[in-house]
Amino acid sequence: MPTHNKNSSKNPNIRATVQSGVQNSSVQRLTPTPMLLDNEVICTPDVLNRNESDKTVGNLVFMPVDPELFNNVARQAAEAIAENRNANKPSQIRKFYDELCMWETKVSLEPMRFDDYLPFILMLNAKLAYAKGRRLVDANFVKLIGDCLKQVKTPETLRICKLFFEAFLGFYKELEDK
DSSP states (O other), X not given: OOOOOXXXXXXXXXXXXXXXXXXXXXXXXXXXXXXXXXXXXEEOGGGSOTXXXXXXXXXXOTTTXXXXXXXXXXXXXXXXXHTOSSSOOHHHHHHHHHHHHHHHHHHHHXXXXXXXXXXXXXXXXXXXXXXXXXXXSOHHHHHHHHHHHHTXXXXXXXXXXHHHHHHHHHHHHHHHTO
16 A cells, blocks of 8 residues: 655645656756766866866775885875965864764664765765855865765775775865964
C-alpha cells in the first residue's frame, strides 16, 4: 500500500504545480567550457579569478608518501595560500579542515562504508566553490584542496589527506600570525 504525505492530501495539485513550474521555467543553463590546468586539473574559467595567480604546490602526491609531504610540501602550500591577505581567512580554512576530520573519523570507524561516504567527502569541492564565490577563499586554496581530494581513493589516502591538511594548517597559522 503506498504511503502518502499528509500534506499532499490537503492539496493534491501541489505536485502538478511544482512539476509544471519546472517544465515551463525560462532559466537558461550555462555550461562553461572546461579548461585543463597543469595537464591534470579540470576547472571552468569562472573558478580562477584573473587577478589571482594560480600557484601550484610541487610533489603533492599522497601515495607513496613522500617524507617531505608533511614538512616542506605543506610549508610551501601554506606560504602560497598565506600570500592572499584578502581571502583565506583562518576561520574558513578551519571549517574545511573540521569537515574533512569529521569524514576521516567516520571512515576510520566504519572503513567498509568508505564508498558510501566518498560522494559526501568530494562534495567539499562544491563547498569550496561556494566559498570562493563569496570571496572567502581564493583560487589557490580551491586548487590545493581540490588536488588533495582528487587523490582520496581509499581510507588510507583520506587519512593522508587529513594529515597533510593538518600540517598545512600548522604552517599557515604560523604565517598568518606574522
